[in-house]
Amino acid sequence: MLKHFTPFLIVLAAFITGHAQDNPFEKGYIIQNNDTIQGYIKSASDLELSKFIEFKPDLNTSSAVIYSPTDISEFHFTESKAHFASVKAEIIKGSVSQEADRFAKQLLRGYTNLYKLQLPEEEQATVLRRQYTFLYVLKKGSTYYTLGTYETQNGDIVRTNKRYIGVLRVAFLDCETYVDNLDQLKFDDKSIITEVIKYNTCRDQTQETTLVGTKIKPVVKHGPEVSMTKLYTPENKINYNLDAFTPGYNNSSAYGFAAGYFWDITQPDKSRKYTGKLGVTLMYYAYEYDSERSKKSSGTATYIRFPFSVQYNLKDALTSATTPFLNVGFTTQFALSGLKSDIVPLPSIGFGMYHKRMRYSFLLENDGLSLTYPKILNFSVGMRLDK
Incomplete structure (x- = not known):
């Protein structure tokens, strides 16, 4: 875990330092x-x-x-x-x-x-x-x-x-x-x-x-973000045959923690209601499940994740101190260790708000295309570094 996490923190710290000095x-x-x-x-x-x-x-x-x-x-x-x-x-x-x-x-x-x-x-x-x-x-x-x-x-x-x-x-x-x-x-x-x-x-x-020539520059809100993740599985469902978050056996449970960076991009001349949100995070994930012999098994995994969503702002994205929003999108992730990961986007819906320089959000991801598959709930807190 540490060998993957340390380089990520170094790159993230350098990126934050560089952007904090934007003029x-x-x-x-x-x-x-x-x-x-x-x-x-x-x-x-x-x-x-x-x-x-x-x-x-x-x-x-x-x-x-x-x-x-x-x-x-x-x-x-x-x-x-x-x-x-x-x-x-x-x-x-x-x-x-x-x-x-x-x-x-x-x-x-x-x-x-x-x-x-x-x-x-x-x-x-x-x-x-x-x-x-x-x-x-x-x-x-x-x-x-x-x-x-x-x-x-x-x-x-x-x-x-x-x-x-x-x-x-x-x-x-x-x-x-x-x-x-x-x-x-x-x-x-x-x-x-x-x-x-x-x-x-x-x-x-x-x-x-x-x-009159006007090449309108997008307005980018950006900053570090941390999150907590919890897996919810339907009862009495076995062998989902999924590799992304569950090992494929009954009574799976899991939680995780992540740190990363987000970019919220608004094109003012097009719309202030709709924005695009991108991110990159490194997540540590711990899970346990009942194996085929009814024995409790556990493990850990590390993922690099790339969430993307289209965000609908309920107030002006550029001028309001508090801006509630809804979003829909998907997350692509790759396993660095632990569980094998299929490169399949996880559909997501969510809501949250900006309050001054802070960003709070809940994101619900579906571990597959069927609504009967496990759900992953993420709660994230971010801080804007843009001026």
Whole structure:
């Protein structure tokens, strides 16, 4: 056991040490009073960047300067090519409307510029269509047009106001040849971008409208994880003919302990509800069973395991301090010692939650494809090391 476990701990410690020193600042620049200032900007979600940024002229600078949308006009990330600008947006929720200065990600540059602004939960104005956590802002000359869809609920009745359609009609009135088909316009990036390009071309065919390059980087939560494992076998079942966790005889019981590392990957521009969770763990496993001669036998085994699951987050995966989740997936494992292991993925379902920097989860694995086969219950605790 020790000869397998010691190298694993050394590699895990080196990996953790290296990642604990990750620098969250990305090379970029800000524009202030028409001056371009090179430096480093703290990488964060679009929502976190909407109200302020942290900027360092040099990575060795001990403290960062905080800039709000009234301090600078634009900022740009060099690696991801994401470009943000200060915009004026109309925030509407119910009967309350207010104008706010925010940083919004630029999607289009041309006769008009198009931006996308993420909203915090308390400013979102939808009841059923919870995916609409954002607004679009169209800048035409010095005028800003806020494009949003809103829902209000009165008892069991939910009313939808596709206000963005009316706002676009007003903004596009000065192009006589523009063909209005806005009633069918969907509220998503592809549809809004296509319509704005169509208007820009109609208004000024000599000026090219360009998509602003945004190579969206995935957000990765990662850190060490430890777990406990317990085997549950159906009563009066003998000879499962499985090698993964049971030796194949009646009254099998087992428990295990594992240590490893996990990666929880979110692609923000695709979805914050669905994430992919990967892991690698080394597990020590002790078992006992009744042999063919009704004698109690026991043994130990060591596995290296590779769990994978698709995770559904019940709250925003990037901004919520506490995020409950459900997951479904499989685990592939290889025996390093003890029981022989077939390389067959173990189907799994589970649930858990993130609370601040901690990850708690329960995972139920099935030792085979039949529901009558033994079940393996895992309880895991992980700690995030990402910034």
